[in-house]
Amino acid sequence: MKRAIYPGSFDPVTLGHIDVIRRASKLFDFLIIGILGNSAKTPLFSVEERVNMLKEATADLTNVEVRSFHGLTVEFARECEANALVRGLRAITDFDYELQIAQLNRVIAPEIDTVFLTTNLKYAYLSSSSVKEVAAYGGDISHFVTPAVEKKVHKKFEEIRSRRI
Ligand code: PNS
Numbered sequence: 228m229k230r231a232i233y234p235g236s237f238d239p240v241t242l243g244h245i246d247v248i249r250r251a252s253k254l255f256d257f258l259i260i261g262i263l264g265n266s267a268k269t270p271l272f273s274v275e276e277r278v279n280m281l282k283e284a285t286a287d288l289t290n291v292e293v294r295s296f297h298g299l300t301v302e303f304a305r306e307c308e309a310n311a312l313v314r315g316l317r318a319i320t321d322f323d324y325e326l327q328i329a330q331l332n333r334v335i336a337p338e339i340d341t342v343f344l345t346t347n348l349k350y351a352y353l354s355s356s357s358v359k360e361v362a363a364y365g366g367d368i369s370h371f372v373t374p375a376v377e378k379k380v381h382k383k384f385e386e387i388r389s390r391r392i
Pocket of ligand 1: 234235236237263298299300301328331332
């Protein structure tokens with residue numbers, strides 16, 4: 228049984244992430260999406276909110292599970308009994324950073340391999356940060372996220388704006 232994890236912040240999950248998840252779910256028997264709870268970045272959504280968004284977005288994928296984790300990604304992979312770690316690569320700028328992390332992870336956990344999936348060209352420009360930036364200024368994010376996530380992102384920024392008033 229080939230088990231893999233797909234770790235990330237997913238703040239929020241984008242169509243680029245979903246494309247990677249769908250493709251990885253075909254490559255592996257079981258895929259566990261790991262949402263990092265202890266990121267240095269201050270997230271827009273709580274871990275629970277992100278778990279729910281990802282569960283909704285992947286509800287039709289029977290071999291995909293969504294979990295949150297704290298600590299090292301490779302420790303999470305071990306807990307999941309996974310021997311592969313999936314990451315999406317959008318551009319050469321991602322590669323430098325991702326290669327460094329993959330090599331470091333390989334030293335810590337040599338039994339776990341990092342598998343890179345090149346992001347669909349349709350989503351090569353897309354990131355959670357850019358989605359948040361566009362939404363923060365009231366822009367249209369419907370091309371970047373699912374309709375359910377779109378609603379939640381706009382609601383979150385409305386709440387933030389109303390707290391400021
Ligand atoms: O979606 P992101 O923010 O690009 O995901 C980055 C993530 C969560 C995969 C990465 O930051 C991570 O693995 N963090 C957990 C701590 C860890 O294991 N770091 C790797 C060694 S530096």
